[in-house]
Amino acid sequence: METLQEVKTRVYKFGNKTADGNSTMKNLLGGKGANLAEMGLIGIPVPPGFTITTEVCTEYNKFGQDAVVKMITREVEDAIENIENIMGSKFGDKEDPLLVSVRSGARVSMPGMMDTVLNLGLNDEVVVGLAEKSGNERFAWDSYRRFIQMYGDVVLGMKPESKEDIDPFEEIMEALKHKRNIELDTDFTVQDLKDLCYDFKDAVKKRTGHDFPTNPWDQLWGAVVAVFNSWNGDRAVYYRNMNGYPSEWGTAVNVQAMVYGNMGDNSGTGVCFTRDAGTGENLFNGEYLINAQGEDVVAGTRTPQQITKIGSLRWAELAKVEEAERAELYPSLEELMPEIYNELNEYQQKLELHYKDMQDMEFTMQDGKLWILQTRNGKRTGAAMVKIAMDSLKEGLITEEQAILQIEPNKLDELLHPVFDPKALKSANVIAQGLPASPGAATGQIVFFADEADKFKKSILVRIETSPEDLEGMNIATGILTARGGMTSHAAVVARGMGKCCVSGAGALKINYKNRTLIVDGHEYHEGDWISLNGSTGNIIEGKVATIEPELSGEFAEIMELSDKFATMKVRTNADSPKDAKVAVKFGAQGIGLTRTEHMFFEVDRIKAMREMILSDTVKGRKEALDQLLPMQREDFEGIFEAMAGLPVTVRLLDPPLHEFVPHALAQQKELAEEMHISLEAVKNKIAELEEFNPMLGHRGCRLGITYPEITEMQARAIIEAALNLKERGIEAKPEIMIPLIGTIAEFENQEAVIRATANKVFEERNDTIEYLVGTMIEIPRAALTADLIAKKAEFFSFGTNDLTQMAFGYSRDDAGKFLPIYIEHGILKVDPFEVLDQEGVGQLVKMGTEKGRSTKPNLKVGICGEHGGEPSSVEFCFNTGMNYVSCSPYRVPIARIASAQAAIKKQA
Ligand code: PEP
Ligand code: MG
Numbered sequence: 001m002e003t004l005q006e007v008k009t010r011v012y013k014f015g016n017k018t019a020d021g022n023s024t025m026k027n028l029l030g031g032k033g034a035n036l037a038e039m040g041l042i043g044i045p046v047p048p049g050f051t052i053t054t055e056v057c058t059e060y061n062k063f064g065q066d067a068v069v070k071m072i073t074r075e076v077e078d079a080i081e082n083i084e085n086i087m088g089s090k091f092g093d094k095e096d097p098l099l100v101s102v103r104s105g106a107r108v109s110m111p112g113m114m115d116t117v118l119n120l121g122l123n124d125e126v127v128v129g130l131a132e133k134s135g136n137e138r139f140a141w142d143s144y145r146r147f148i149q150m151y152g153d154v155v156l157g158m159k160p161e162s163k164e165d166i167d168p169f170e171e172i173m174e175a176l177k178h179k180r181n182i183e184l185d186t187d188f189t190v191q192d193l194k195d196l197c198y199d200f201k202d203a204v205k206k207r208t209g210h211d212f213p214t215n216p217w218d219q220l221w222g223a224v225v226a227v228f229n230s231w232n233g234d235r236a237v238y239y240r241n242m243n244g245y246p247s248e249w250g251t252a253v254n255v256q257a258m259v260y261g262n263m264g265d266n267s268g269t270g271v272c273f274t275r276d277a278g279t280g281e282n283l284f285n286g287e288y289l290i291n292a293q294g295e296d297v298v299a300g301t302r303t304p305q306q307i308t309k310i311g312s313l314r315w316a317e318l319a320k321v322e323e324a325e326r327a328e329l330y331p332s333l334e335e336l337m338p339e340i341y342n343e344l345n346e347y348q349q350k351l352e353l354h355y356k357d358m359q360d361m362e363f364t365m366q367d368g369k370l371w372i373l374q375t376r377n378g379k380r381t382g383a384a385m386v387k388i389a390m391d392s393l394k395e396g397l398i399t400e401e402q403a404i405l406q407i408e409p410n411k412l413d414e415l416l417h418p419v420f421d422p423k424a425l426k427s428a429n430v431i432a433q434g435l436p437a438s439p440g441a442a443t444g445q446i447v448f449f450a451d452e453a454d455k456f457k458k459s460i461l462v463r464i465e466t467s468p469e470d471l472e473g474m475n476i477a478t479g480i481l482t483a484r485g486g487m488t489s490h491a492a493v494v495a496r497g498m499g500k501c502c503v504s505g506a507g508a509l510k511i512n513y514k515n516r517t518l519i520v521d522g523h524e525y526h527e528g529d530w531i532s533l534n535g536s537t538g539n540i541i542e543g544k545v546a547t548i549e550p551e552l553s554g555e556f557a558e559i560m561e562l563s564d565k566f567a568t569m570k571v572r573t574n575a576d577s578p579k580d581a582k583v584a585v586k587f588g589a590q591g592i593g594l595t596r597t598e599h600m601f602f603e604v605d606r607i608k609a610m611r612e613m614i615l616s617d618t619v620k621g622r623k624e625a626l627d628q629l630l631p632m633q634r635e636d637f638e639g640i641f642e643a644m645a646g647l648p649v650t651v652r653l654l655d656p657p658l659h660e661f662v663p664h665a666l667a668q669q670k671e672l673a674e675e676m677h678i679s680l681e682a683v684k685n686k687i688a689e690l691e692e693f694n695p696m697l698g699h700r701g702c703r704l705g706i707t708y709p710e711i712t713e714m715q716a717r718a719i720i721e722a723a724l725n726l727k728e729r730g731i732e733a734k735p736e737i738m739i740p741l742i743g744t745i746a747e748f749e750n751q752e753a754v755i756r757a758t759a760n761k762v763f764e765e766r767n768d769t770i771e772y773l774v775g776t777m778i779e780i781p782r783a784a785l786t787a788d789l790i791a792k793k794a795e796f797f798s799f800g801t802n803d804l805t806q807m808a809f810g811y812s813r814d815d816a817g818k819f820l821p822i823y824i825e826h827g828i829l830k831v832d833p834f835e836v837l838d839q840e841g842v843g844q845l846v847k848m849g850t851e852k853g854r855s856t857k858p859n860l861k862v863g864i865c866g867e868h869g870g871e872p873s874s875v876e877f878c879f880n881t882g883m884n885y886v887s888c889s890p891y892r893v894p895i896a897r898i899a900s901a902q903a904a905i906k907k908q909a
Contacts, residue, residue, distance in 0.1 A: 010055070011072060011079050012051045014036050014037045014040040014046065014048065014050065015046065015047070016048055019037035021037035022034065022041060025037070028053050028054060028252075029054070029252050030051065030105030030251060031106070031107055035374065036256070037051070038354075039372060039375060042354055044351065044372050044375075045371050046256075046371065046373070048082065048087065048256070050076070050079035050080075050083070050256075052253040052254075054106070054251060054252045055250065056071075056250075057231055059071075069221060083098060083100070084098055092121060094125050094129040096129065097122075097130055098121060099122060099130070099258040100256060100257060101116055101117065101119075102116070102224065102227065103227070103256075104227045104231070104254075105251060105254050106231070107249055110236060110239050110251075113239065113251065114227055114236075115153065115468070116154075117151055117223045118294070119258060120220060120258075121216040121219065121220075127144040139264070141193035141194055142193055143260070145200065146293065148200040148201060148204070148212060149200060151222075152169060152212070153169070154223075155222045155226040158207055168207065169200055172199045172200065173196065176188070176195065200212075224253050228251070238471065241824055241825070244830065244831045261293050266367050267290070267364075268290040269292050269293055269365070270286055271362050271363075272285065272287075272363065273285055273286055274349075274351065274352040274358050274359045275352075275378075276384065277384055278383075278384055279536075280381075280385070280555075283311075284307070284345060284348055286308075286311075286361075286488065287487060289304050289305065294362060294373070303486065304486040305330045305333070306330070308332055308333075308341075311332065315330075316330070319433075344363060347370075353397070355375070356398050357377045357388075357392075357406065358378045359375045360377070360378030379496055379497035381414060381438055381440075381496050382411040382415045384496075386412070386415065388406070390559055391555075401908075401909075404905060405906075409896075412895050413892075415550060415556055416891050417440070418548060419547060420441040420532075421546045421548045428532070428539070428541045428542075429542040430539045431541065432540045434482070434507075434538045435492070436503065436536055437538075438480075438495035438496040438502035438535050440479070440533075440536070441547055442460060442532065442533045442535065443531075444458035444477070444479060444530070445530055447459045447462070448518075450473025451472070453474070453476040455527075459478060460477060460479045460481055460533060461481070462482075462511060462531075463482050464483045464484055464513075465489065465490070465491065466489075474491075474494055474495065479535070480495050480501070480502040480533075481506060483505070483507065483509040483510075485504045486504065492504045495535075501533050501535035503538050503540060508521065520540075525542075530543050530544050549583075552587055552588070552894065563897050563898050563900070564588070566904050566905050568904050569879045569884065569900045569903070570591065571589060571590055571885065571896045572590055572591040572592055572648075572863065572885050572887040572888075573587075573589035573889065574594040574887050574889055575589075575592050575595060575890060577599075577639070577640070578636070580890050582643045583891070584893055585643060585647075587891070587893040588897055589647075589893045590885070591644065591647040591885070591887075592640065592647070592651075593863050593864075593869065594650055594738075595640060596655065597653065597655075602661075608675065609625050609629050610629065610661050611662060612628075614658045614662060614686075614690070615676065615683060615687075616676075622708060622710055626713075626714040630714050634718040637719055637723075641723060641731070641733035642731055645731060647734065650775075651715075651719050651738065652739075652777065653712055653715050653716075653740060654740075657690075657699055659687070659695065663687075669683050669684065669687070696806065696814065700740075701777075702739050702747050702748075703741070703747075705754065712754045719735050720758070720759045720770065720772065722735075723770045724770055733770065734771070735772045736772065736774075738776060738777060739774070739777070740779070741800075742780065748776055752793060756774065773861075774795055775794045775796030775797060775861070776796075777797075777799070777865070778790075778804070778849045778853075779866075780803065781808055781845055783849070784846070785848070786852075787853040791853035791860050792856050792857070794853075794860075795860075797862045799846050801846065801866030802834065802866040804845060805837075805838065808838070808841055808842045809841070809842075811833075816834065834867060835871060836868070836874060837866075839873075839874075843877055843881075846864070850881050850882060854882075861884050863884055863887055864886050869886040869888040870886070870889060870896050875903060879903035879904065880907070
C-alpha cells in the first residue's frame with residue numbers, strides 16, 4: 001500500500017527578500033506561490049508567507065485530511081513563526097495580532113476556483129486587539145465582519161447554491177440597511193458592524209449547527225482543507241475539463257500576512273497590467289480603489305478609478321464624465337498619490353523585464369506603504385497576444401523564438417472570426433456605451449442568467465455583474481455585457497481570457513432579473529431580443545450588425561511570417577472547393593492534404609446524377625450517370641488546382657457509404673423513380689439493400705472503387721484531365737491521388753492499377769502527360785501494421801486519424817457523443833480523442849506506420865489529414881514523428897503553422 005513519504009519539504013517560505021522557492025517551481029508551488037517566491041527574491045515588497053505544495057493536495061486526496069494535517073503541522077507552525085518574526089506580530093495574539101490570507105494557486109491560473117479568505121485569525125477578542133493596534137475601531141470590525149462572511153461562504157458552505165437562494169449574509173446586511181435607512185456598506189456605524197458580526201455568527205450556527213470557529217489555528221486548517229476541496233469543486237472541474245488540465249495537478253495553498261487596503265484614506269488596493277490586455281498596446285494600465293480590499297475592485301460594486309492619468313482621461317471620455325468631476329471624484333493614482341504611483345510604475349517595469357511577458361499584478365497600499373500581492377503573466381485576447389509578442393520582440397525584450405513560443409496557437413482562432421462590417425457600423429443604432437473590456441464583435445439574443453446561455457444559438461449574457469459561478473454560461477454565450485464593473489472586473493478578466501467579446505460597466509443599463517428586462521434610456525428590451533456588442537469601442541447596439549471576414553494583416557501577418565522561418569514541417573489544408581482553397585492560401589496553406597471528393601456530389605444538380613449512379617443495377621447504367629458527373633468533377637478540380645497554383649493537391653477517391661447519398665423522403669424517392677423510369681418500389685428496394693448495420697465498417701472507402709471500378713475510373717479521369725487542361729493554360733497542377741481506407745496491399749494494388757490505366761489512357765488521348773502520385777490513407781490499424789508492405793507501392797501516406805482513432809479505440813465516430821462526455825467527466829479519458837490525438841495509443845500506430853513505411857521507402861512523404869492536423873499538441877506529435885506536413889481546415893491553418901514552428905523551436909532547445 002502507498003504511504004505518505006516522511007522526508008520531504010511540503011511548505012515553502014517567502015518574505016523579507018528571501019524565499020525557499022522560485023518561479024521555475026510552478027508545478028510544485030502553483031503559479032501564484034512560485035511568483036511570490038520569485039518576487040521576494042528580486043526585491044519586490046511582498047507580504048511574507050508560505051506555500052503548501054500542490055503535492056500535498058494530491059496526498060490529501062489520496063490519504064485524507066488527518067494524515068496530511070499531521071504530516072505538515074510542524075512545518076506550518078514553523079512557517080507561521082517566520083511570518084510572525086518578520087511582521088513583529090503574533091498569530092492569535094490579543095494585543096498584537098497577525099492576520100493572514102489563504103488562497104488557492106494551481107500551476108495555471110484558474111479564475112474563481114476558490115475565493116480568497118482574508119483576515120483569518122480574528123475572533124471576538126482579537127478584533128478588540130486589532131482595533132487598539134490600528135487605532136481604527138471601524139476598520140477592525142469591518143475586517144471581522146468580512147472575515148466571517150468570507151469564511152462562512154467559502155469554508156463553511158454558506159454560499160447559496162442556486163440563483164433563487166439569497167446569500168444569508170447579504171440578507172442580514174440588507175435588512176440592517178433597510179432598518180437604518182442607509183444605502184452603502186460604508187454608511188454602517190461601528191455598532192452596526194458589531195451587530196453584523198454577531199448576527200453573522202448566529203446565521204452560521206443556525207445553518208451549520210456549529211459555532212463559528214474562534215481558535216485561529218482551527219480557522220487556518222479549515223481554510224487549508226477548503227482550498228484542497230475546491231480543487232474538486234464543480235467550478236474547478238468544469239474549468240479543468242474546458243482546458244484539458246489533468247486532476248493530478250492539484251492546487252497549492254498560499255498563506256500570507258495580511259496587509260490592509262481598508263485602513264482609511266491613505267490605504268487602497270488595485271489591479272494593474274503592464275500592457276493593455278485587450279489590444280496589446282504598450283501602456284501601463286489598471287484600476288484602484290481607496291479604502292478598500294481586493295475583492296471590492298474585482299466585484300465591481302464600486303466604480304474603480306484608473307491608475308494612470310491617460311487611462312483616467314480615456315475612461316472619462318467613454319463614461320462621459322466632465323473633466324472637473326473626473327479630477328475631483330475619480331482622480332488617477334498618478335495624480336492622487338504620485339509617490340506610490342512612481343514606486344508601482346517602477347515595479348511594473350521591473351517585473352515585466354524580469355518575466356519577459358505582460359504582467360497582471362495586484363497591489364495594496366497600507367497607510368502609505370505599497371505591497372505587491374501577486375504577479376502573473378496576464379491573460380489577454382488573441383489580438384493582444386500577437387501584438388505583445390511582436391512588440392516585445394521589436395523592443396528587444398524577447399528573442400524571435402520566445403515571441404513564437406509566447407503565442408497560444410488556439411487563441412489565434414479569435415483573430416479568424418468575422419468582424420463587424422465598418423459600413424454596417426455607420427448606420428448602427430448605438431443605445432448605450434460601456435467599457436471596451438474585451439474586443440470582438442458579438443451579435444446575439446439577450447439572456448439574463450448564465451445557466452440559460454444555451455437557450456439561443458447565439459446569446460448575449462446581460463448581467464449587473466458576473467461571478468465565478470457564471471463561468472460555464474460565459475463560455476457558451478457569444479458576448480457578455482455588464483452594467484457594473486471596470487476593466488478588471490470578473491467579467492472583463494474572464495472574457496479576455498476566453499477571447500470573448502465583452503462590454504462592462506455600462507452604467508446606463510437598468511437590469512431587472514425578475515422581469516427579465518433591460519431598460520436603456522426608457523426603452524425596454526426583453527429576453528430573446530437581438531443586440532450587438534462592439535468589444536473594441538464599448539458600443540452596445542440594437543439588433544444585428546453585418547460582419548465581414550477577417551484579414552491576416554499587421555502583427556498577425558508578421559508573426560505568421562516569422563513562424564515560417566522556424567517551421568520545417570509544412571501545413572496543408574483540407575479543402576473541398578476552390579473557395580475553401582482560396583481562404584486557406586490566404587492563411588498560408590502550402591498545399592491541400594485532403595479533398596473529400598464526395599462533398600462535391602451533395603450539390604442539388606449533382607446529387608441526382610449521383611443517385612442514379614448508386615441505384616443503377618448495371619455497369620452501363622452506372623457509367624451513364626458517371627458520364628454526367630465527370631465534367632462537373634473535372635471543373636471542380638480545375639478550380640481547386642488553379643487556386644493552389646503549383647502547390648500539391650491530394651485528392652481522395654470516393655469514401656463514404658453510398659446510402660448517405662440516397663433520398664429518405666418519399667417525395668424525393670418518387671421524383672427519382674420518375675427520372676430513372678423505374679417504379680417507386682424498385683427505388684425503395686434498392687435503398688433498403690444499401691442499408692448497413694455498421695456503415696462506418698461497411699461498403700465504403702476503397703471497397704467502393706473495388707466493387708465499382710468505374711467510379712475510380714471516372715474520378716481518376718476527372719483529376720488527370722483537369723491537370724492537363726490547366727497545363728494547357730500554363731498553370732502547373734500537382735495532383736496526388738489518394739486511395740481511402742485500405743487495410744491490405746492488395747486493395748491498394750487493385751485501385752492503383754485502375755488509376756494508372758485510366759491516366760495512361762487519358763495521356764494517350766491527349767497526347768500529353770503530367771506528373772502525379774498515387775498514395776493512400778493510413779486509417780485502418782492493419783494498414784499501419786503492414787505499412788512496410790504498403791510503402792512498396794504507395795508513393796505517399798496520409799494518416800486519417802479520425803478513422804484510425806475510431807478503429808483503435810473501437811468507438812464509433814457517430815455514436816461516441818453518447819458516452820465520451822461521461823468518460824471525460826469521470827476522468828476515464830482526459831480529453832476527447834477525436835479532438836486531441838491519443839499519443840499513447842493511436843500515436844503508436846502513427847509512429848509505427850511512419851517508421852515501417854520509411855523502412856521500405858526512406859523518402860516516403862507522410863502527412864496527416866484527420867481533425868488532429870489542426871490541434872497544437874497533435875501537431876507537435878506529428879513533427880516529432882517526422883511527418884512532412886499536417887493538413888487541417890482552412891481556418892486552422894495559422895494555428896497549425898505556429899504549432900509547427902513551436903515544435904521545431906522546442907526540439908532545438
Ligand atoms: C480520417 O479518417 O481521418 C479522414 C480524414 O477521413 P474522413 O474523416 O473523411 O473519414
Ligand atoms: Mg477516414
